[in-house]
Amino acid sequence: MKLFYSPVHDFIHKSVVVAEEVGVWSSIEEVPVYPRKHGYSLAAINPLAKVPTLALDSGAVLFGSQVIAEYLDSISANGVHVYPAPGPDRWDALTRLAQADIFFDITTRLTHERLLDEPGEHIIAWHWPKLMRSLDRMDEDAARLKKFDIGCIGTLQAITYFERQVVLPWPPPASVYFNWRDGRPNLAVWFDHAIQRPSVAAHFKTTFDGDDSPDFCQAKVAGVLQAQGKNVNAGALPASDFTPPANASSDRSSQH
Ligand SMILES: N[C@@H](CCC(=O)N[C@@H](CS)C(=O)NCC(=O)O)C(=O)O
Structure with a gap:
Protein backbone atom coordinates (compact mmCIF):
# COMPACT_ATOMS: atom_id res chain seq x y z
CA MET A 1 0.00 0.00 0.00
CA LYS A 2 1.08 3.58 -0.62
CA LEU A 3 0.93 6.34 1.98
CA PHE A 4 0.82 9.77 0.34
CA TYR A 5 1.87 12.16 3.07
CA SER A 6 4.03 15.15 3.81
CA PRO A 7 7.60 13.97 4.49
CA VAL A 8 8.15 16.88 6.89
CA HIS A 9 9.12 15.11 10.09
CA ASP A 10 9.51 18.05 12.41
CA PHE A 11 5.99 17.22 13.46
CA ILE A 12 4.56 13.82 14.33
CA HIS A 13 2.31 12.08 11.78
CA LYS A 14 -0.51 10.00 13.22
CA SER A 15 -0.66 7.50 10.38
CA VAL A 16 3.09 6.83 10.60
CA VAL A 17 3.00 6.26 14.38
CA VAL A 18 -0.03 3.96 14.10
CA ALA A 19 1.65 1.97 11.30
CA GLU A 20 4.74 1.53 13.50
CA GLU A 21 2.74 0.65 16.63
CA VAL A 22 0.72 -2.08 14.89
CA GLY A 23 3.70 -3.48 12.96
CA VAL A 24 2.69 -2.66 9.38
CA TRP A 25 5.14 0.14 8.55
CA SER A 26 7.27 -2.24 6.45
CA SER A 27 4.24 -2.88 4.17
CA ILE A 28 3.93 0.81 3.36
CA GLU A 29 5.53 2.65 0.45
CA GLU A 30 6.00 6.31 1.35
CA VAL A 31 5.01 8.81 -1.34
CA PRO A 32 6.07 12.34 -0.38
CA VAL A 33 3.56 15.12 -1.11
CA TYR A 34 4.05 18.84 -0.53
CA PRO A 35 0.43 19.93 -0.85
CA ARG A 36 1.19 23.60 -1.51
CA LYS A 37 3.92 23.03 -4.07
CA HIS A 38 3.26 22.77 -7.77
CA GLY A 39 3.06 19.23 -9.19
CA TYR A 40 1.97 17.27 -6.14
CA SER A 41 -1.82 17.24 -6.51
CA LEU A 42 -3.71 14.20 -5.23
CA ALA A 43 -6.96 15.46 -6.78
CA ALA A 44 -7.16 12.56 -9.24
CA ILE A 45 -7.44 10.04 -6.39
CA ASN A 46 -8.82 12.16 -3.53
CA PRO A 47 -11.31 14.94 -4.32
CA LEU A 48 -10.13 16.84 -1.23
CA ALA A 49 -6.50 16.64 -2.46
CA LYS A 50 -5.26 16.37 1.12
CA VAL A 51 -2.62 14.39 2.91
CA PRO A 52 -2.62 11.82 4.31
CA THR A 53 -4.12 9.57 1.64
CA LEU A 54 -3.67 5.81 1.70
CA ALA A 55 -3.94 3.79 -1.53
CA LEU A 56 -4.39 0.04 -1.14
CA ASP A 57 -2.99 -2.38 -3.72
CA SER A 58 -6.57 -3.06 -4.84
CA GLY A 59 -6.85 0.56 -5.99
CA ALA A 60 -9.14 1.50 -3.07
CA VAL A 61 -8.21 4.90 -1.67
CA LEU A 62 -8.74 5.87 1.97
CA PHE A 63 -8.55 9.46 3.14
CA GLY A 64 -9.15 11.28 6.40
CA SER A 65 -6.35 10.44 8.83
CA GLN A 66 -8.83 8.88 11.26
CA VAL A 67 -9.97 6.38 8.63
CA ILE A 68 -6.39 5.58 7.65
CA ALA A 69 -5.39 5.08 11.29
CA GLU A 70 -8.37 2.83 11.99
CA TYR A 71 -7.72 0.79 8.83
CA LEU A 72 -4.06 0.25 9.80
CA ASP A 73 -5.16 -0.73 13.31
CA SER A 74 -7.57 -3.27 11.77
CA ILE A 75 -4.73 -5.05 9.93
CA SER A 76 -2.39 -5.10 12.96
CA ALA A 77 0.47 -7.52 12.32
CA ASN A 78 1.62 -7.79 15.94
CA GLY A 79 -1.60 -7.95 17.95
CA VAL A 80 -1.24 -4.34 19.15
CA HIS A 81 -4.34 -2.12 18.80
CA VAL A 82 -4.38 1.62 19.42
CA TYR A 83 -8.18 1.78 19.02
CA PRO A 84 -9.74 0.34 22.20
CA ALA A 85 -12.72 -2.02 21.89
CA PRO A 86 -16.21 -0.44 22.28
CA GLY A 87 -16.68 0.77 25.85
CA ALA A 202 11.88 6.32 14.52
CA HIS A 203 10.66 9.28 12.44
CA PHE A 204 10.26 12.43 14.56
CA LYS A 205 12.95 15.04 13.73
CA THR A 206 14.41 12.84 11.00
CA THR A 207 15.11 13.95 7.45
CA PHE A 208 13.37 12.19 4.58
CA ASP A 209 16.01 10.99 2.15
CA GLY A 210 13.99 9.19 -0.56
CA ASP A 211 12.62 10.53 -3.84
CA ASP A 212 10.33 13.47 -3.07
CA SER A 213 10.05 14.85 -6.59
CA PRO A 214 6.71 15.84 -8.20
CA ASP A 215 7.38 13.27 -10.96
CA PHE A 216 7.62 10.46 -8.41
CA CYS A 217 4.39 11.58 -6.74
CA GLN A 218 2.50 11.84 -10.01
CA ALA A 219 3.81 8.45 -11.24
CA LYS A 220 2.44 6.90 -8.03
CA VAL A 221 -0.91 8.67 -8.48
CA ALA A 222 -1.04 7.31 -12.04
CA GLY A 223 -0.24 3.84 -10.63
CA VAL A 224 -3.23 4.03 -8.28
CA LEU A 225 -5.47 5.04 -11.18
CA GLN A 226 -4.15 2.07 -13.17
CA ALA A 227 -4.98 -0.25 -10.26
CA GLN A 228 -8.50 1.18 -10.53
CA GLY A 229 -8.60 0.26 -14.23
CA LYS A 230 -8.19 3.84 -15.42
CA ASN A 231 -5.55 4.60 -17.99
CA VAL A 232 -4.14 8.04 -17.22
CA ASN A 233 -0.88 9.58 -18.31
CA ALA A 234 0.97 11.06 -15.30
CA GLY A 235 1.70 14.20 -17.35
CA ALA A 236 -2.04 14.84 -17.74
CA LEU A 237 -2.78 14.91 -14.00
CA PRO A 238 -3.80 18.13 -12.22
CA ALA A 239 -0.80 20.03 -10.84
CA SER A 240 -2.06 21.94 -7.79
CA ASP A 241 -5.11 23.79 -6.45
CA PHE A 242 -2.98 26.21 -4.48
CA THR A 243 -1.85 29.59 -5.71
CA PRO A 244 -0.07 31.75 -3.14
CA PRO A 245 -1.49 35.24 -2.54
CA ALA A 246 0.16 37.59 -5.03
CA ASN A 247 2.36 39.34 -2.48
CA ALA A 248 3.07 36.42 -0.12
CA SER A 249 6.74 35.65 0.39
CA SER A 250 7.82 32.21 -0.81
CA ASP A 251 8.80 31.42 2.79
CA ARG A 252 5.24 31.89 4.01
CA SER A 253 3.51 30.20 1.10
CA SER A 254 5.64 27.05 1.06
CA GLN A 255 5.08 26.28 4.77
CA HIS A 256 3.28 23.01 5.22
N1 LIG B 1 -8.83 16.43 8.91
C1 LIG B 1 -7.89 16.00 7.87
C2 LIG B 1 -6.82 17.06 7.78
C3 LIG B 1 -5.89 16.85 6.63
C4 LIG B 1 -5.22 18.16 6.27
O1 LIG B 1 -5.64 19.24 6.66
N2 LIG B 1 -4.17 18.07 5.47
C5 LIG B 1 -3.50 19.27 5.05
C6 LIG B 1 -2.09 19.22 5.57
S1 LIG B 1 -1.61 20.74 6.23
C7 LIG B 1 -3.47 19.33 3.53
O2 LIG B 1 -3.36 18.32 2.88
N3 LIG B 1 -3.58 20.54 2.98
C8 LIG B 1 -3.51 20.76 1.58
C9 LIG B 1 -4.79 21.27 0.98
O3 LIG B 1 -5.78 21.41 1.72
O4 LIG B 1 -4.79 21.55 -0.22
C10 LIG B 1 -7.28 14.66 8.27
O5 LIG B 1 -7.18 14.40 9.47
O6 LIG B 1 -6.92 13.89 7.37
Missing part, protein backbone atom coordinates in the same frame (compact mmCIF):
# COMPACT_ATOMS: atom_id res chain seq x y z
CA PRO A 88 -15.69 3.77 27.98
CA ASP A 89 -12.00 3.57 27.01
CA ARG A 90 -12.90 3.78 23.32
CA TRP A 91 -15.16 6.82 23.69
CA ASP A 92 -12.51 8.50 25.83
CA ALA A 93 -9.78 7.80 23.23
CA LEU A 94 -11.98 8.94 20.33
CA THR A 95 -12.96 12.13 22.13
CA ARG A 96 -9.31 12.99 22.75
CA LEU A 97 -8.63 12.13 19.11
CA ALA A 98 -11.41 14.45 17.95
CA GLN A 99 -10.09 17.24 20.17
CA ALA A 100 -6.57 16.77 18.82
CA ASP A 101 -7.67 16.60 15.17
CA ILE A 102 -9.89 19.67 15.41
CA PHE A 103 -7.01 21.44 17.20
CA PHE A 104 -4.84 20.49 14.19
CA ASP A 105 -7.49 21.75 11.73
CA ILE A 106 -7.75 25.06 13.61
CA THR A 107 -3.97 25.44 13.54
CA THR A 108 -4.07 24.80 9.79
CA ARG A 109 -6.83 27.40 9.41
CA LEU A 110 -4.78 29.97 11.31
CA THR A 111 -1.70 29.09 9.27
CA HIS A 112 -3.68 29.88 6.12
CA GLU A 113 -4.72 33.19 7.66
CA ARG A 114 -1.10 33.94 8.24
CA LEU A 115 -0.40 33.64 4.51
CA LEU A 116 -2.30 36.87 4.03
CA ASP A 117 -0.52 40.17 4.29
CA GLU A 118 -3.27 41.35 6.61
CA PRO A 119 -4.37 38.28 8.60
CA GLY A 120 -7.90 38.59 9.99
CA GLU A 121 -7.26 39.40 13.62
CA HIS A 122 -10.86 38.55 14.52
CA ILE A 123 -10.33 35.06 13.10
CA ILE A 124 -7.23 34.60 15.25
CA ALA A 125 -8.92 36.07 18.33
CA TRP A 126 -11.90 33.75 17.78
CA HIS A 127 -9.86 30.55 17.44
CA TRP A 128 -6.94 31.10 19.81
CA PRO A 129 -8.98 30.48 23.03
CA LYS A 130 -10.16 27.15 21.60
CA LEU A 131 -6.52 26.10 21.27
CA MET A 132 -5.61 27.34 24.76
CA ARG A 133 -8.54 25.56 26.44
CA SER A 134 -7.74 22.38 24.53
CA LEU A 135 -4.13 22.49 25.72
CA ASP A 136 -5.46 22.88 29.28
CA ARG A 137 -7.71 19.84 28.79
CA MET A 138 -4.76 17.88 27.34
CA ASP A 139 -2.83 18.79 30.50
CA GLU A 140 -5.67 17.44 32.69
CA ASP A 141 -5.90 14.27 30.59
CA ALA A 142 -2.13 13.73 30.66
CA ALA A 143 -2.26 13.25 34.45
CA ARG A 144 -4.56 10.21 34.12
CA LEU A 145 -3.48 8.52 30.87
CA LYS A 146 -2.24 4.96 31.30
CA LYS A 147 -2.29 3.50 27.80
CA PHE A 148 -0.87 4.80 24.52
CA ASP A 149 -3.97 4.92 22.33
CA ILE A 150 -5.12 6.77 19.22
CA GLY A 151 -6.09 9.79 21.35
CA CYS A 152 -2.48 10.05 22.55
CA ILE A 153 -1.16 9.73 19.00
CA GLY A 154 -3.49 12.49 17.77
CA THR A 155 -2.39 14.69 20.68
CA LEU A 156 1.27 14.26 19.73
CA GLN A 157 0.50 15.32 16.16
CA ALA A 158 -1.57 18.31 17.28
CA ILE A 159 1.04 19.63 19.70
CA THR A 160 4.02 19.20 17.39
CA TYR A 161 2.23 20.76 14.41
CA PHE A 162 1.14 23.66 16.61
CA GLU A 163 4.67 24.03 17.99
CA ARG A 164 6.03 24.10 14.44
CA GLN A 165 3.60 26.82 13.38
CA VAL A 166 3.56 28.92 16.53
CA VAL A 167 7.22 29.81 16.34
CA LEU A 168 6.33 31.76 13.20
CA PRO A 169 5.16 35.35 13.59
CA TRP A 170 1.46 35.50 14.51
CA PRO A 171 -0.73 38.52 15.12
CA PRO A 172 -2.14 38.98 18.67
CA PRO A 173 -3.40 37.35 20.81
CA ALA A 174 -1.02 34.65 19.65
CA SER A 175 2.57 35.42 20.42
CA VAL A 176 5.85 34.50 18.86
CA TYR A 177 7.11 33.74 22.37
CA PHE A 178 4.22 31.44 23.28
CA ASN A 179 5.26 28.17 24.95
CA TRP A 180 2.49 25.57 25.39
CA ARG A 181 4.46 23.98 28.27
CA ASP A 182 4.05 26.99 30.55
CA GLY A 183 1.51 26.13 33.26
CA ARG A 184 0.94 22.65 31.80
CA PRO A 185 3.39 20.43 33.70
CA ASN A 186 1.47 17.15 33.23
CA LEU A 187 1.33 17.60 29.49
CA ALA A 188 5.03 18.51 29.31
CA VAL A 189 6.09 15.40 31.28
CA TRP A 190 3.74 13.13 29.31
CA PHE A 191 4.93 14.57 25.98
CA ASP A 192 8.64 14.20 26.79
CA HIS A 193 8.03 10.57 27.73
CA ALA A 194 5.76 9.77 24.76
CA ILE A 195 8.20 11.03 22.13
CA GLN A 196 10.70 8.42 23.31
CA ARG A 197 8.47 5.56 22.16
CA PRO A 198 10.21 3.70 19.29
CA SER A 199 7.16 4.26 17.03
CA VAL A 200 7.60 8.02 17.44
CA ALA A 201 11.38 8.33 17.75
Whole structure:
Protein backbone atom coordinates (compact mmCIF):
# COMPACT_ATOMS: atom_id res chain seq x y z
CA MET A 1 0.00 0.00 0.00
CA LYS A 2 1.08 3.58 -0.62
CA LEU A 3 0.93 6.34 1.98
CA PHE A 4 0.82 9.77 0.34
CA TYR A 5 1.87 12.16 3.07
CA SER A 6 4.03 15.15 3.81
CA PRO A 7 7.60 13.97 4.49
CA VAL A 8 8.15 16.88 6.89
CA HIS A 9 9.12 15.11 10.09
CA ASP A 10 9.51 18.05 12.41
CA PHE A 11 5.99 17.22 13.46
CA ILE A 12 4.56 13.82 14.33
CA HIS A 13 2.31 12.08 11.78
CA LYS A 14 -0.51 10.00 13.22
CA SER A 15 -0.66 7.50 10.38
CA VAL A 16 3.09 6.83 10.60
CA VAL A 17 3.00 6.26 14.38
CA VAL A 18 -0.03 3.96 14.10
CA ALA A 19 1.65 1.97 11.30
CA GLU A 20 4.74 1.53 13.50
CA GLU A 21 2.74 0.65 16.63
CA VAL A 22 0.72 -2.08 14.89
CA GLY A 23 3.70 -3.48 12.96
CA VAL A 24 2.69 -2.66 9.38
CA TRP A 25 5.14 0.14 8.55
CA SER A 26 7.27 -2.24 6.45
CA SER A 27 4.24 -2.88 4.17
CA ILE A 28 3.93 0.81 3.36
CA GLU A 29 5.53 2.65 0.45
CA GLU A 30 6.00 6.31 1.35
CA VAL A 31 5.01 8.81 -1.34
CA PRO A 32 6.07 12.34 -0.38
CA VAL A 33 3.56 15.12 -1.11
CA TYR A 34 4.05 18.84 -0.53
CA PRO A 35 0.43 19.93 -0.85
CA ARG A 36 1.19 23.60 -1.51
CA LYS A 37 3.92 23.03 -4.07
CA HIS A 38 3.26 22.77 -7.77
CA GLY A 39 3.06 19.23 -9.19
CA TYR A 40 1.97 17.27 -6.14
CA SER A 41 -1.82 17.24 -6.51
CA LEU A 42 -3.71 14.20 -5.23
CA ALA A 43 -6.96 15.46 -6.78
CA ALA A 44 -7.16 12.56 -9.24
CA ILE A 45 -7.44 10.04 -6.39
CA ASN A 46 -8.82 12.16 -3.53
CA PRO A 47 -11.31 14.94 -4.32
CA LEU A 48 -10.13 16.84 -1.23
CA ALA A 49 -6.50 16.64 -2.46
CA LYS A 50 -5.26 16.37 1.12
CA VAL A 51 -2.62 14.39 2.91
CA PRO A 52 -2.62 11.82 4.31
CA THR A 53 -4.12 9.57 1.64
CA LEU A 54 -3.67 5.81 1.70
CA ALA A 55 -3.94 3.79 -1.53
CA LEU A 56 -4.39 0.04 -1.14
CA ASP A 57 -2.99 -2.38 -3.72
CA SER A 58 -6.57 -3.06 -4.84
CA GLY A 59 -6.85 0.56 -5.99
CA ALA A 60 -9.14 1.50 -3.07
CA VAL A 61 -8.21 4.90 -1.67
CA LEU A 62 -8.74 5.87 1.97
CA PHE A 63 -8.55 9.46 3.14
CA GLY A 64 -9.15 11.28 6.40
CA SER A 65 -6.35 10.44 8.83
CA GLN A 66 -8.83 8.88 11.26
CA VAL A 67 -9.97 6.38 8.63
CA ILE A 68 -6.39 5.58 7.65
CA ALA A 69 -5.39 5.08 11.29
CA GLU A 70 -8.37 2.83 11.99
CA TYR A 71 -7.72 0.79 8.83
CA LEU A 72 -4.06 0.25 9.80
CA ASP A 73 -5.16 -0.73 13.31
CA SER A 74 -7.57 -3.27 11.77
CA ILE A 75 -4.73 -5.05 9.93
CA SER A 76 -2.39 -5.10 12.96
CA ALA A 77 0.47 -7.52 12.32
CA ASN A 78 1.62 -7.79 15.94
CA GLY A 79 -1.60 -7.95 17.95
CA VAL A 80 -1.24 -4.34 19.15
CA HIS A 81 -4.34 -2.12 18.80
CA VAL A 82 -4.38 1.62 19.42
CA TYR A 83 -8.18 1.78 19.02
CA PRO A 84 -9.74 0.34 22.20
CA ALA A 85 -12.72 -2.02 21.89
CA PRO A 86 -16.21 -0.44 22.28
CA GLY A 87 -16.68 0.77 25.85
CA PRO A 88 -15.69 3.77 27.98
CA ASP A 89 -12.00 3.57 27.01
CA ARG A 90 -12.90 3.78 23.32
CA TRP A 91 -15.16 6.82 23.69
CA ASP A 92 -12.51 8.50 25.83
CA ALA A 93 -9.78 7.80 23.23
CA LEU A 94 -11.98 8.94 20.33
CA THR A 95 -12.96 12.13 22.13
CA ARG A 96 -9.31 12.99 22.75
CA LEU A 97 -8.63 12.13 19.11
CA ALA A 98 -11.41 14.45 17.95
CA GLN A 99 -10.09 17.24 20.17
CA ALA A 100 -6.57 16.77 18.82
CA ASP A 101 -7.67 16.60 15.17
CA ILE A 102 -9.89 19.67 15.41
CA PHE A 103 -7.01 21.44 17.20
CA PHE A 104 -4.84 20.49 14.19
CA ASP A 105 -7.49 21.75 11.73
CA ILE A 106 -7.75 25.06 13.61
CA THR A 107 -3.97 25.44 13.54
CA THR A 108 -4.07 24.80 9.79
CA ARG A 109 -6.83 27.40 9.41
CA LEU A 110 -4.78 29.97 11.31
CA THR A 111 -1.70 29.09 9.27
CA HIS A 112 -3.68 29.88 6.12
CA GLU A 113 -4.72 33.19 7.66
CA ARG A 114 -1.10 33.94 8.24
CA LEU A 115 -0.40 33.64 4.51
CA LEU A 116 -2.30 36.87 4.03
CA ASP A 117 -0.52 40.17 4.29
CA GLU A 118 -3.27 41.35 6.61
CA PRO A 119 -4.37 38.28 8.60
CA GLY A 120 -7.90 38.59 9.99
CA GLU A 121 -7.26 39.40 13.62
CA HIS A 122 -10.86 38.55 14.52
CA ILE A 123 -10.33 35.06 13.10
CA ILE A 124 -7.23 34.60 15.25
CA ALA A 125 -8.92 36.07 18.33
CA TRP A 126 -11.90 33.75 17.78
CA HIS A 127 -9.86 30.55 17.44
CA TRP A 128 -6.94 31.10 19.81
CA PRO A 129 -8.98 30.48 23.03
CA LYS A 130 -10.16 27.15 21.60
CA LEU A 131 -6.52 26.10 21.27
CA MET A 132 -5.61 27.34 24.76
CA ARG A 133 -8.54 25.56 26.44
CA SER A 134 -7.74 22.38 24.53
CA LEU A 135 -4.13 22.49 25.72
CA ASP A 136 -5.46 22.88 29.28
CA ARG A 137 -7.71 19.84 28.79
CA MET A 138 -4.76 17.88 27.34
CA ASP A 139 -2.83 18.79 30.50
CA GLU A 140 -5.67 17.44 32.69
CA ASP A 141 -5.90 14.27 30.59
CA ALA A 142 -2.13 13.73 30.66
CA ALA A 143 -2.26 13.25 34.45
CA ARG A 144 -4.56 10.21 34.12
CA LEU A 145 -3.48 8.52 30.87
CA LYS A 146 -2.24 4.96 31.30
CA LYS A 147 -2.29 3.50 27.80
CA PHE A 148 -0.87 4.80 24.52
CA ASP A 149 -3.97 4.92 22.33
CA ILE A 150 -5.12 6.77 19.22
CA GLY A 151 -6.09 9.79 21.35
CA CYS A 152 -2.48 10.05 22.55
CA ILE A 153 -1.16 9.73 19.00
CA GLY A 154 -3.49 12.49 17.77
CA THR A 155 -2.39 14.69 20.68
CA LEU A 156 1.27 14.26 19.73
CA GLN A 157 0.50 15.32 16.16
CA ALA A 158 -1.57 18.31 17.28
CA ILE A 159 1.04 19.63 19.70
CA THR A 160 4.02 19.20 17.39
CA TYR A 161 2.23 20.76 14.41
CA PHE A 162 1.14 23.66 16.61
CA GLU A 163 4.67 24.03 17.99
CA ARG A 164 6.03 24.10 14.44
CA GLN A 165 3.60 26.82 13.38
CA VAL A 166 3.56 28.92 16.53
CA VAL A 167 7.22 29.81 16.34
CA LEU A 168 6.33 31.76 13.20
CA PRO A 169 5.16 35.35 13.59
CA TRP A 170 1.46 35.50 14.51
CA PRO A 171 -0.73 38.52 15.12
CA PRO A 172 -2.14 38.98 18.67
CA PRO A 173 -3.40 37.35 20.81
CA ALA A 174 -1.02 34.65 19.65
CA SER A 175 2.57 35.42 20.42
CA VAL A 176 5.85 34.50 18.86
CA TYR A 177 7.11 33.74 22.37
CA PHE A 178 4.22 31.44 23.28
CA ASN A 179 5.26 28.17 24.95
CA TRP A 180 2.49 25.57 25.39
CA ARG A 181 4.46 23.98 28.27
CA ASP A 182 4.05 26.99 30.55
CA GLY A 183 1.51 26.13 33.26
CA ARG A 184 0.94 22.65 31.80
CA PRO A 185 3.39 20.43 33.70
CA ASN A 186 1.47 17.15 33.23
CA LEU A 187 1.33 17.60 29.49
CA ALA A 188 5.03 18.51 29.31
CA VAL A 189 6.09 15.40 31.28
CA TRP A 190 3.74 13.13 29.31
CA PHE A 191 4.93 14.57 25.98
CA ASP A 192 8.64 14.20 26.79
CA HIS A 193 8.03 10.57 27.73
CA ALA A 194 5.76 9.77 24.76
CA ILE A 195 8.20 11.03 22.13
CA GLN A 196 10.70 8.42 23.31
CA ARG A 197 8.47 5.56 22.16
CA PRO A 198 10.21 3.70 19.29
CA SER A 199 7.16 4.26 17.03
CA VAL A 200 7.60 8.02 17.44
CA ALA A 201 11.38 8.33 17.75
CA ALA A 202 11.88 6.32 14.52
CA HIS A 203 10.66 9.28 12.44
CA PHE A 204 10.26 12.43 14.56
CA LYS A 205 12.95 15.04 13.73
CA THR A 206 14.41 12.84 11.00
CA THR A 207 15.11 13.95 7.45
CA PHE A 208 13.37 12.19 4.58
CA ASP A 209 16.01 10.99 2.15
CA GLY A 210 13.99 9.19 -0.56
CA ASP A 211 12.62 10.53 -3.84
CA ASP A 212 10.33 13.47 -3.07
CA SER A 213 10.05 14.85 -6.59
CA PRO A 214 6.71 15.84 -8.20
CA ASP A 215 7.38 13.27 -10.96
CA PHE A 216 7.62 10.46 -8.41
CA CYS A 217 4.39 11.58 -6.74
CA GLN A 218 2.50 11.84 -10.01
CA ALA A 219 3.81 8.45 -11.24
CA LYS A 220 2.44 6.90 -8.03
CA VAL A 221 -0.91 8.67 -8.48
CA ALA A 222 -1.04 7.31 -12.04
CA GLY A 223 -0.24 3.84 -10.63
CA VAL A 224 -3.23 4.03 -8.28
CA LEU A 225 -5.47 5.04 -11.18
CA GLN A 226 -4.15 2.07 -13.17
CA ALA A 227 -4.98 -0.25 -10.26
CA GLN A 228 -8.50 1.18 -10.53
CA GLY A 229 -8.60 0.26 -14.23
CA LYS A 230 -8.19 3.84 -15.42
CA ASN A 231 -5.55 4.60 -17.99
CA VAL A 232 -4.14 8.04 -17.22
CA ASN A 233 -0.88 9.58 -18.31
CA ALA A 234 0.97 11.06 -15.30
CA GLY A 235 1.70 14.20 -17.35
CA ALA A 236 -2.04 14.84 -17.74
CA LEU A 237 -2.78 14.91 -14.00
CA PRO A 238 -3.80 18.13 -12.22
CA ALA A 239 -0.80 20.03 -10.84
CA SER A 240 -2.06 21.94 -7.79
CA ASP A 241 -5.11 23.79 -6.45
CA PHE A 242 -2.98 26.21 -4.48
CA THR A 243 -1.85 29.59 -5.71
CA PRO A 244 -0.07 31.75 -3.14
CA PRO A 245 -1.49 35.24 -2.54
CA ALA A 246 0.16 37.59 -5.03
CA ASN A 247 2.36 39.34 -2.48
CA ALA A 248 3.07 36.42 -0.12
CA SER A 249 6.74 35.65 0.39
CA SER A 250 7.82 32.21 -0.81
CA ASP A 251 8.80 31.42 2.79
CA ARG A 252 5.24 31.89 4.01
CA SER A 253 3.51 30.20 1.10
CA SER A 254 5.64 27.05 1.06
CA GLN A 255 5.08 26.28 4.77
CA HIS A 256 3.28 23.01 5.22
N1 LIG B 1 -8.83 16.43 8.91
C1 LIG B 1 -7.89 16.00 7.87
C2 LIG B 1 -6.82 17.06 7.78
C3 LIG B 1 -5.89 16.85 6.63
C4 LIG B 1 -5.22 18.16 6.27
O1 LIG B 1 -5.64 19.24 6.66
N2 LIG B 1 -4.17 18.07 5.47
C5 LIG B 1 -3.50 19.27 5.05
C6 LIG B 1 -2.09 19.22 5.57
S1 LIG B 1 -1.61 20.74 6.23
C7 LIG B 1 -3.47 19.33 3.53
O2 LIG B 1 -3.36 18.32 2.88
N3 LIG B 1 -3.58 20.54 2.98
C8 LIG B 1 -3.51 20.76 1.58
C9 LIG B 1 -4.79 21.27 0.98
O3 LIG B 1 -5.78 21.41 1.72
O4 LIG B 1 -4.79 21.55 -0.22
C10 LIG B 1 -7.28 14.66 8.27
O5 LIG B 1 -7.18 14.40 9.47
O6 LIG B 1 -6.92 13.89 7.37
